[in-house]
Amino acid sequence: MPKEIPKAYEPDKYEDVIYRKWEESGVFQPENLKNTKGVYCNVLPPPNSNGELHLGHVSGYVVMDLMGRYQRMLGKKVLLLPGKDHAGIQTQVVYEKKIKKERNINRHDLGRDKFYDEVYDFCIDRANYMRSQEKKIGLSADWDKEKFTLDPKIVKQVLKTFVDMYNEVDAQGNRMIYRGERIINWCPRCASALADVEVEHEEQQAKLYYFTYDKNFPILIATTRLETKLGDTAVAVNPKDERYKKYIGKIYQADFCGVKLEIKIIADRNVDMKFGTGALGVTPAHSAIDWQMAQENDLKIVKVINEDGKINKNFGEFSGKTVLAAREMIVEKLKEQGLIEKEEDFINNLSVCERCKTAIEPLVSEQWFVNVDHKNFSLKKEARKAIESGKINIYPEKFKDVMLSWIDNVHDWCISRQIWWGPRIPAWYGATINKKEKIYVGADKPEGNGWVQDSDTFDTWFSSGQWAYTALGFPGGDDFKEFYPSDTMVMGRDILPFWAFRMIILSLYRTGKIPFKNLYFTGLIRDEKGKKMSKSKGNGIEPLDMIEKYGTDAARLSTIIGATPGNDMNLSEEKIAGFRNMVNKLWNISRYVITNYELQITNYELNQKKLTSADYWILQKMFMLISLVTDDLNNYQFSQAGERLREFTWNELADWYIEATKFDSGTEKNKVLGMILRDLLKLWHPFIPFVTETIWKKLSYEDFLIISKWPDVKCYLNIKYAYDINDKNSLSDFTLVVHLIKAIRNARLENKIEPSRKVKAVIHAGECVELIRRNESLIKGMRTGIEELEVKKSGEEIVGEIKIVVADVIIYLIGAIDKEKEEARIKKEKINLEKQIKIIKNKLANKNFVERAPEMIVKQEKDKLGRLEKEIGELGF
């Protein structure tokens, strides 16, 4: 056994080496695992391969890796399947910025094909870098199977889904995927349509204008967007509004700043009578609600704003102007004519593009949509069923309701994007015959000439939404057959509507099965003040910097301990440093044990006659720890499991048991310590794989810790304890010794006895006399400063000395009293005891309590009162 171990754990000396050895040994490949029972699979969320890993990725991967390692140790055939996402719009935005900055060009300068090729290379490059980061954090994934969303086999399936859904036609001829002119969210900068979920809302200060179209128009209306009024075809009022009832149904011709409008007055119950003037100018082409009204009232739809964010043709002097310029011109003109009655400051919600934060223009455009409530197969209803029935288990549970309410409110999903990066929609348009457009939808280009492919690409979530099965090699792949549906899916709570929902609906449609059995949401990681981390604010913590500084294990712990599932967590560098200390503590415990003992690592046959109080105690604690941590992990209580492990390692093992071994005379230490260290390393391994594997190696085990078997409580149960180890309230001998030692230390400090000063102690131990005698060396050795110890069953009260009472045991410290300080200490003790006694007496004086509370509880209180009164009596009150 090696005896030379460095004082401090230095992660960078071991991490890369160990990771490489794991990889080389093939343990990340499920096929290489021996004697497995059952399978476990987690299809890892593919990060967008256009940047680098941030803390959010890390915290998610740590959870997944933790679960994967745990399941592997349970003996399952474990597959953690990694991948990368091409991330349509986001990557295009990133790359456009890059070429603008580096080469001062835009994508049109390159042309579609060249642009695509460059972005592809860029993604591969980023993917390589990000993979190295994923390895750095210890992810035990099967890299041989890594997938990319643009892998031909995967794209083929994505296109097939599109074709299948297009060909899904109900009795009325409605397709599940259809092309149509509808109002959509348009990002002028990305020059693309966006799905509803890709739009964010930001509050902004705006002006609300009260105006009429011309001097003959009878109704005053309010708007913030005067320029869109060029496309108004109606004015809507609430049907109950007495002010406007008489106008409903009438049609007015108006001259709005030189543009002829035909305005119909319509009634709609959604109009808020209290807002503005209670009358709303309806612009069907540029507002979702108005568009809806236009459908219901058969209104004309006049497009005002173009895809480039400028005013459409046919609007005279306004045509070609930007939205803002047109607005100013109209304000000017209306003012000249005295048609603006007033302007009000007003805060409204501006819609912006989730990716580039540009203001969204709602506009009518021809796009591809998924009908989420199709008659042949209602995606939303099927998804609801899968979740409600519990086939998909959502954790934490509160997200089940979030998911369901989201499902209920979902609209048809716009899946076409006018960008270049990503798989193209497999639709071809033929030469027009008889002015009717010919369309062909199919995976491959149709026969014949003149077919032109749709220039749009897919919403990236249409592709990543199929990841759960495409990544596993659907339909024929072995992994798909063996591992689908996967066991766990982990993602940040922010992408529930984007990803979780889409994966569920698309998987149900394509495979007829749920994509995964358990869906676990993590919270978001924020800075120490609870602010969102962002590069521009400079408050982000770079995971790789932290790993370099404190080690991967510390970084992993910092994202696990203190995190409540689904709740956001604040993280600071100090916190990570704290966990570095934790890792180092474990290192030093091991260092001490390894260098001081010839540890048994194979034979744990204990000679129970030789076990000491401390031995029994730590074995019991270990038994409890294994049971509880196992339960915690089975219930996704990672933080709690981590805290238990820290508590055991630091406060029980290091502070008490290891300290005790320095004075304890037991002969079984090499076996007990061998068992404890072995199992402790196993329990810690899923959390902090590197340091545990490093120590494991120093223990000269043949196999890697990563493929060792999860601890079994059986060997702890075989020990004959003097008390019930399943009862966590039962006091072991050692617990009393701990209380005694703490009380002695406290009394010394309170009496200001110099730490170096040795004293004599006399103990009147009553029934505990044998127990105290057995543990004499501990009581003397463990920083109590006791040199001479006299243990008796009972004796005369020793007056004028420090007197400590713990349960039935009385300790006198001889010749060290500081009268004043001792009095103060006793007084404090007394107040404390009295407080407790009072509480219990009050309870017992309450007739209702004694009568109605369970007998157990009443007895507990009575016993406690007896004990406390005895103690307080001993102290002389």
Next chain:
RNA sequence: GGACGGCUAGCUCAGCUGGUUAGAGCGCUACGUUGACAUCGUAGAGGUCACAAGUUCAAAUCUUGUGUCGUCCACCA
């Protein structure tokens, strides 16, 4: 407007299905080079568990209401 979540020690948070003297880590105070660890040890101080009412023998824990901060959804023309 709808919903959800937080509000517990100076800070970050645990406290599940009601019964503990309300806990942890960091920070703070005092002391300490004791044979792994100063990335350490020992001992402390510090909280009307946001507020109010209710249920109960018993409430940080359950119910209702209020306040406050935050998040999401819808949407404000």
